[in-house]
Amino acid sequence: MYSIETRCIHGEKHNNPDQNYSISFPIYQTASFSHLTPGHNPTGFDYSRESNPTRRYLEETMSSLEGANDTIAYASGMAAISAFFEYFSPGDHILCGEDLYGGVVRLIELVCKKNRYEVEYVDTTDINAIEKNIKPNTKAIYFETPTNPMMKETNIPEVAKIASKYNVLVAVDNTFMTPYFRNPIKDGADIVLHSGTKYISGHNDTVCGFLCCKTKELSDRFRLLSKTTGATLGPFECWLVLRGLKTLAVRMDRHSSNAREIKAWLEKRDDVDNVFYAGSGMISFYVNSADKALSILKNIKLITFAESLGGTESLLTYPVVQTHPDVPVEQREKIGINDRLLRLSVGLEAPSDLIDDLEKAFNV
Numbered sequence: 001m002y003s004i005e006t007r008c009i010h011g012e013k014h015n016n017p018d019q020n021y022s023i024s025f026p027i028y029q030t031a032s033f034s035h036l037t038p039g040h041n042p043t044g045f046d047y048s049r050e051s052n053p054t055r056r057y058l059e060e061t062m063s064s065l066e067g068a069n070d071t072i073a074y075a076s077g078m079a080a081i082s083a084f085f086e087y088f089s090p091g092d093h094i095l096c097g098e099d100l101y102g103g104v105v106r107l108i109e110l111v112c113k114k115n116r117y118e119v120e121y122v123d124t125t126d127i128n129a130i131e132k133n134i135k136p137n138t139k140a141i142y143f144e145t146p147t148n149p150m151m152k153e154t155n156i157p158e159v160a161k162i163a164s165k166y167n168v169l170v171a172v173d174n175t176f177m178t179p180y181f182r183n184p185i186k187d188g189a190d191i192v193l194h195s196g197t198k199y200i201s202g203h204n205d206t207v208c209g210f211l212c213c214k215t216k217e218l219s220d221r222f223r224l225l226s227k228t229t230g231a232t233l234g235p236f237e238c239w240l241v242l243r244g245l246k247t248l249a250v251r252m253d254r255h256s257s258n259a260r261e262i263k264a265w266l267e268k269r270d271d272v273d274n275v276f277y278a279g280s281g282m283i284s285f286y287v288n289s290a291d292k293a294l295s296i297l298k299n300i301k302l303i304t305f306a307e308s309l310g311g312t313e314s315l316l317t318y319p320v321v322q323t324h325p326d327v328p329v330e331q332r333e334k335i336g337i338n339d340r341l342l343r344l345s346v347g348l349e350a351p352s353d354l355i356d357d358l359e360k361a362f363n364v
């Protein structure tokens, strides 16, 4: 098998199944596909909600990168995560990491509880806490590593060992590390989720999501669910993501080297209390007052004050207001999300220009 850098560009097979041998995979902008005669459909494609050649090529590429049996591309990360939570039945117990993307907490509180799932939040960095909270009706453990925004790391192989003892699914949101830095399936996870909006597409121009399955049994179930609920990714977006993916390896190398330079600069400052960094291009940090945080947000010029992450442009986010306002205050404070916390998605600009911009905004 080719190395990951090569598979980002050529997929697994390096052959373009399109008849005209275009270098860039074509956009099959069609809703439906013709059948030759009743019962004779040589392409296997029927209708683009269910399957589409551009989407299939993207899904095969993602499966190759994540070491998955099969992958489904969704219209957003939240659509993929919603599909994951559709898998369960009333009365099922799901253990979730206590430091999750805010939208996932909203999904759990507004939708999963209505579906009468029992959801409990645990500190998944504490393996004993996971085992202690497993019950006879526990069906899955769902977490992010590193967490957003506090960058706490969970040991996937250790979680997988406990989960297999109790026959519980392990689902990991791999948005922050990407398959370039980590393959949760190889570490023992059953399901990998992505907000492809972030590093996978990488240019702050597309919203998409992925659900990658270790086994055919899982992907058969999720294919039926995605065909039924319908939030699959359109052909043009699939093409944009394929284009973004080609540079994943070079982007991730540069995101992380830029981030390391900025982390070193932040750690030297007296007005920065803590810096949280777990790899890739994401850094969170506490400044010494809420006023300071607001002043920095107001005075950055090159770096943009915006939600989201993982793209070529550096974005600074205020989690307490932008990404986590729906998380109950008590839970938020326990995790460490307060009005002094800023989260920086380090882009691909020259690190000297980024540091210059931060320096001016910090020193106003």
Ligand SMILES: *Cc1c(COP(=O)(O)O)cnc(C)c1O
Binding pocket: 076, 077, 078, 079, 101, 103, 144, 148, 173, 175, 176, 194, 195, 196, 197, 198, 207, 208, 209
């Ligand atoms: C952004 C994000 C999501 C949600 O994905 P969307 O593409 O915005 O729907 C889920 N998990 C993590 C870790 C994210 O950063």
